[in-house]
Amino acid sequence: MKAGPSPEEIRRHNLGTLLRFVHLRGPASRATLAESLGLNRSTIMALTADLTAAGLVREELPRRPGRRAGRPSLVVRPESTRVYVLAFDVGVDRLAVARVGLGGTVLDRRSADLPRGAVDPNELVTALAGAARTLVRKAGRDAVCVGAGVAFPGIVRRADGRVVFGPNIKMTDVVLGDLLARRLGLGVPVTVGNDADLGALAEHERGAGVGCENLVYLHGDVGIGGGIIVGGRLLGGEEGFAGEIGHMIVNPGGRACACGSRGCLDSEVGERTLLDYAGRDQSSGQSGRDAVRAVVDAADRGDVAAREALHRVGTWLGFAVANLVNVFNPGMVIFGGTLRDVYLGSAAQVRSMVATGALAAPRDRVRLRTAELGDDATLTGAAEFAFAEVLADPLQVLARLREPEGTPVP
Amino acid sequence: MSLGTSFGRSVGASARPVLDLRGVDKSFGPVQVLHGVDLTAYPGEVTALVGDNGAGKTTLVKGIGGVHTFDSGEYLFEGRPVRPRTPRDAAGLGIEVVHQDLALCENLDIVENMFLGRERSNGIALDEAAMEEAARRTLTGLSVRSVGSVRRRVSELSGGQRQTVAIARAVLWDSRVVVLDEPAAALGVAQTQQVLELVRRLADKGLAVVLISHNMNDVFAVSDRIVALYLGRTAAQVRTADVTHRQVVELITSGRTGDLGLPA
Structure with a gap:
């Protein structure tokens, strides 16, 4: 017989669920979180404390006083400016790179035209990494990049992010994610997905769907x-x-x-x-x-x-x-x-x-x-793809990123 | 959407009509304009009202909005018989009509237009802050970002922006039914597309929307049902998913197509 999930697994799951809620639905009071996630208020308080300590959310008094009597419930907000991902949208004739904060806010973006036809993978990676570095440099000193995602107009293997074939961009058999991760040197993996797949994800999570x-x-x-x-x-x-x-x-x-x-x-x-x-x-x-x-x-x-x-x-x-x-x-x-x-x-x-x-x-x-989401659907999807890891296991990912290179994570 | 009511968003339409007209007639002197017209509109759906010029669309809409009353027939709102005699009566029920001319005041700003005739006061003076906040919240709730400041004068706005303000004014009052008379008539294609998407969002929020349009692409792009009028009669009420462009055009031009429509 399989044992039930351990308390540690439950806690990790709850942390992820809470973070995901404020990431997708915006700031929420503890009362709302308790009701929506089906957890009691003391659990919400403990989870929020952990996420606050990790620098992922912050709690504050509501901006507008509520109409109800009594002490207002604190509002849990994602740390949108301090925790971010890099989202890359490779179009057939243009590139877009954005720094997207936790909560889905586009903090900064760059775009460039791409000549149509065959694209050299190295040139593509250089262009993407160059734009990304400008964005990272402009981020605050205490900001942390927790992931990166690429929307690519071609056939991409899920397991390793290998671009198998790009019919309209003439690129075959390139492990784009690894190439870009090495060039970025931020210590985060770069996930690559088919652009329309990521558009579907974005519309499902933040758009019409x-x-x-x-x-x-x-x-x-x-x-x-x-x-x-x-x-x-x-x-x-x-x-x-x-x-x-x-x-x-x-x-x-x-x-x-x-x-x-x-x-x-x-x-x-x-x-x-x-x-x-x-x-x-x-x-x-x-x-x-x-x-x-x-x-x-x-x-x-x-x-x-x-x-x-x-x-x-x-x-x-x-x-x-x-x-x-x-x-x-x-x-x-x-x-x-x-x-x-x-x-x-x-x-x-x-x-x-x-x-x-x-x-x-x-x-x-x-x-x-x-x-x-209009023309931003694929870019938004790339950002959501990049957030997936931190939303699945928030504390572990933050701990890994905050530790110096090579130190074992407890 | 208020945050936290649920993780997702409720979708889908309920089965009970919010607006149900059965066999309504209307004459102006010796001219009978509407002959036993039926029209049913459901919450969460866009019902397109189509018909040739002179088919009775505007007369029907004016009757719905209380500009004039129907001579006979049943007018049911949420299942109850009602008889709005003025636009204010209709608005009191939760029925708002956005007419072709929009009825906006050019010399007033967006907030003033949205609250025109229904201003909020805090006892002594107008509660400008509350009205501004409500206007902004309504526009944000409709995902409208294109109008800029809510204190801009209507005279500074483009056609599409004016249409947006007129529609937002209609939904500010917890309306249940919004009737739009040719909202895209005078707009360019980009603005038309934005207005169509706005119309769709209204219905997706649970309102019953009645849309008058001559453009078949617009009708098919956003509607769930189509009511075709032909010479003052309801030729057919159909689900958009069940008909083709050609059938709808035939209903408009000859009142029937195949088994659908008025008897020959």
């Missing part, structure tokens, strides 16, 4: 990415490659895709296709999210080619959503990145395809929504 345990997130950049949350957890599959919705074949024998196949959602709905259909000349530098948004804008003003382009793209997108609804029975499908604009500009077509293509039972309750 809060409270929805089964959702599909579709991300439009140059290509189309996907992330699937099942039972509140990101669906990884055998090696973490799951959720490549962009390479679901919706139009057999259709347009050639960068992955080598034909008729993938990516190639039928992606940026190049939409711009082609709308008759936009891409050689003259008209590409990227602004070009996609310009097509949606033109369609709204009555441009016939733009409307036709959105109609065609909306048809394939609708097929894909119908298939996803049938296979996963999600409570919500979220359109992020440039797909937010594409969806809003072609919703009649997308939903018509879903109405005729999806089974009535799973279609009945599915809600179609746009990403609440």
Whole structure:
């Protein structure tokens, strides 16, 4: 018979749960925490004391006096400026790096354009690390970096963060996390995830999908990415490659895709296709999210080619959503990145395809929504990914980071 | 959302309609504009009201909002029969209508507009601090960051920002039903998208939203149900998930499509 969890395990779990609550939902009074976490107030007090001693939260009187009589309950706030992670968002044509505080506040950020085409891993890491160092330098002396996460537009192995393949960024077989961790030299591991997977995570934890345990997130950049949350957890599959919705074949024998196949959602709905259909000349530098948004804008003003382009793209997108609804029975499908604009500009077509293509039972309750975090969904996801370790075992991670290199942790 | 009420956020719509019109008629002199119109709106859902020009959409909405009363038929609010005779009666029930012209005062700021005619006082003077705080909290609750200071004059705001203020004013009063008459009519695409997302958030917070729109993409992007009016009659009330663009267009233009709609 398996023994129950030890008191130490329970304490670690409770510390993580409390920290996670204030991280995701913001400052909360002890009374609220006790009620929401189902723990008694003396336990909350003890946990808060431990987290305060570790410098992860602080307690203070509420900013606005409550209306109730008596001594107000102290409010537990995450130490947003002192405890932070580095979040990296690698897009096909741009990079973003942010310093994100506990609680999810973006404290500082840098972004840069990236020339399209093949990217040298070393140059990429140099650019990312350089921007990160500037951000770290500007952080306070007492601030501590507790993790780093990268959102990458390609296929990433869960176990070691190896970038196996990046069809739109032409990078193959690179252990990006290790490379970047060494270059940063902050003593924190760098976790790497597929950008749409991390977008799904972010929308689930902080965006449109809060409270929805089964959702599909579709991300439009140059290509189309996907992330699937099942039972509140990101669906990884055998090696973490799951959720490549962009390479679901919706139009057999259709347009050639960068992955080598034909008729993938990516190639039928992606940026190049939409711009082609709308008759936009891409050689003259008209590409990227602004070009996609310009097509949606033109369609709204009555441009016939733009409307036709959105109609065609909306048809394939609708097929894909119908298939996803049938296979996963999600409570919500979220359109992020440039797909937010594409969806809003072609919703009649997308939903018509879903109405005729999806089974009535799973279609009945599915809600179609746009990403609440907008263009920051993937960056936010990278930050949440980076926070995962400290939220799972707050004191251990802090102790390790505060000890000088090489000292055994008690 | 108030912090800590729950870890997540409640979602989904309950089955009981908050607004239920059954067979309402309205004539102006010899002209009968509405013939036995039905419209049902549920909390947590966006109900799109569609129809050609002259189908009776605005007359219906004015009746809902108490601008005029219906001649006959049932008007049920949360299951009780009601008969609002003025917009103030309707507002008292929890029904707010945002008309196309928005009815904002250009020379007043955002807070003053949101509390216009319903100012809060602390006994002697207006309680400016409390009103400012409530206005700010409402805008934050709707994830609206685009208007800047709540003390900006409405004359300085863009079309989309004005629409946002008009919608925020409607939800400041714990409304249960918000009716929006063509909120995106005069807006550019970026602002339209923001207003659509705001409309969706209102419903996701549990309000019943009735949205009048001519744009089928907007209707399909945010609605849960569609009520199509044809020549003053309800051609069909359908779930958006069950119909196609073509069917809705046919309901609007000919009052029926396949088995749906008015008898031939």
